[in-house]
Amino acid sequence: MATMNPHEILETIRMIDQENLDIRTITMGISLRDCVSDSMGRLCEKIYDKICRTARDLVRTGRDIEEEYGIPIVNKRISVTPVSMIAEGTGASDYTPIARALDRAAKEVGVNFIGGFSALVHKGYTAGDRTLIRSIAESLATTEYVCSSVNVGTTKAGINMDAVAEMGGVIKRAAELTAGQDGLAAAKLVVFCNAVEDNPFMAGAFHGPGEPECVINVGVSGPGVVKSALEAVRGKPFDVVAETVKRTAFRITRMGQLVAREASRRLQVPFGIVDLSLAPTPAVGDSVAHILTEMGLEMAGAPGTTAALALLNDAVKKGGVMASSHVGGLSGAFIPVSEDAGMIEAAEAGALTLEKLEAMTCVCSVGLDMIAVPGDTPAETLSAIIADEAAIGMINQKTTAVRIIPAPGKIVGDSVEFGGLLGHAPVMAVNRFGCGDFIRRGGRIPAPIHSLRN
Amino acid sequence: MKKAIVTVVGDDKVGIISSVATRLSQYQINILDITQTIMKDDVFVMLALVDIEQASAPFHEVKEGLDALGQAMGLSIRIQREDIFNSMHKV
Numbered sequence: 288m289a290t291m292n293p294h295e296i297l298e299t300i301r302m303i304d305q306e307n308l309d310i311r312t313i314t315m316g317i318s319l320r321d322c323v324s325d326s327m328g329r330l331c332e333k334i335y336d337k338i339c340r341t342a343r344d345l346v347r348t349g350r351d352i353e354e355e356y357g358i359p360i361v362n363k364r365i366s367v368t369p370v371s372m373i374a375e376g377t378g379a380s381d382y383t384p385i386a387r388a389l390d391r392a393a394k395e396v397g398v399n400f401i402g403g404f405s406a407l408v409h410k411g412y413t414a415g416d417r418t419l420i421r422s423i424a425e426s427l428a429t430t431e432y433v434c435s436s437v438n439v440g441t442t443k444a445g446i447n448m449d450a451v452a453e454m455g456g457v458i459k460r461a462a463e464l465t466a467g468q469d470g471l472a473a474a475k476l477v478v479f480c481n482a483v484e485d486n487p488f489m490a491g492a493f494h495g496p497g498e499p500e501c502v503i504n505v506g507v508s509g510p511g512v513v514k515s516a517l518e519a520v521r522g523k524p525f526d527v528v529a530e531t532v533k534r535t536a537f538r539i540t541r542m543g544q545l546v547a548r549e550a551s552r553r554l555q556v557p558f559g560i561v562d563l564s565l566a567p568t569p570a571v572g573d574s575v576a577h578i579l580t581e582m583g584l585e586m587a588g589a590p591g592t593t594a595a596l597a598l599l600n601d602a603v604k605k606g607g608v609m610a611s612s613h614v615g616g617l618s619g620a621f622i623p624v625s626e627d628a629g630m631i632e633a634a635e636a637g638a639l640t641l642e643k644l645e646a647m648t649c650v651c652s653v654g655l656d657m658i659a660v661p662g663d664t665p666a667e668t669l670s671a672i673i674a675d676e677a678a679i680g681m682i683n684q685k686t687t688a689v690r691i692i693p694a695p696g697k698i699v700g701d702s703v704e705f706g707g708l709l710g711h712a713p714v715m716a717v718n719r720f721g722c723g724d725f726i727r728r729g730g731r732i733p734a735p736i737h738s739l740r741n
Numbered sequence: 742m743k744k745a746i747v748t749v750v751g752d753d754k755v756g757i758i759s760s761v762a763t764r765l766s767q768y769q770i771n772i773l774d775i776t777q778t779i780m781k782d783d784v785f786v787m788l789a790l791v792d793i794e795q796a797s798a799p800f801h802e803v804k805e806g807l808d809a810l811g812q813a814m815g816l817s818i819r820i821q822r823e824d825i826f827n828s829m830h831k832v
Binding site for chain 1: 790
């Protein structure tokens, strides 16, 4: 029986046309474990060939789905096995050739980012992990599409403070090597605690060791849709707010599930997960911060922001979980500063500080994301910010991350411009009190106790 | 049966339904259901449920053809697979 519901059809079209509803990313995870070789040249060749072969139809399939369903799919991306795991056998002292091979492959298949120049060192380093981390700054500065991540802590293992100390320096060097682009390389580098293996979002995506040969993960979006749904319940109690967010998240996720299944079928690659994250862009009407202001806050960062974000993050998950057969990734509300018009506004107005952002990361899906700080911020301060953030993740059994850009030559009040999805950001003030002796201790912060929870 | 929804939105004028139906028939696309209304400010809205199983051209060509017709008539005409609406609104 053929039936149509004009109201539903027009509502969907309005969400897409006016409220920026889109699929943020289709990310193909590719295992590179079979590329292992004792020759660097051979390894790079195998990596390049495998990615080009496996992801050959990814971009075209994405476009076809986009066209047939009339839903924009903003990004097509690739995540690969953490490079430190497959490069060790070469015995090389520098992994930048691998980053270049990844970059060439990304360009060849037409994706706009490739993630997985990564190492998992939450409990300690292998030789390959050390080489990879030493190669990050140069690799990100000399490639266009490669993204890198390092996991420095987990709830079960504690925090590797040697890695935390080292990463402050890596971030600093990455930014300095790309001083002409406001430190762009640091925007492609994420330091995680409790990193997830199936995250489709960049810059932190990698294809975890527990993942299959190849997999399709989809990240949805739609902060604009949530905001406009909340406009209809202005002044109503929070019960209504939560219900409204849940219902909206359900719809958004259903669409993600449809696209994920369709992409998986057409590419003949298993469907992995739908990531429920509300991911903003700098475009007007695509802001997570504006959902918070719609709830009644003058600006993101005002007192009440953490509570508002907690409600939002939880309701998005509750609504989305039922809409998809497999939910995973980071799933929640992202709060990047430079990629969100409302967050930029709030930071510029002084409503949003680094400390408030840190509090927000206790309840949001990830962490301190796309934050520009003065170029003269010491490496140990960056490390200490990472340590704080990792501690929040470790204790609260959640993923936290730091993607921070010490913009070379910039001071508080300046702004940095990364362009495109990465957006622009005001340079935010950092607490200037010292933490060098703390960071230089090194060693490991032990894993936390799981009872006596207060 | 492979179903799609055709949506036509724009200023009302004579012959919209007939032109759209003619163009669809040229592609061997059968109309299963159709509804039309005039919203406020004389905005014409038409929705058609169609079967594209036997379409004589690939989807992107149909889409481009409808788009061209829309531009010629000063209307927005889109075609989307029906699943997207079902998935979003039905459990």
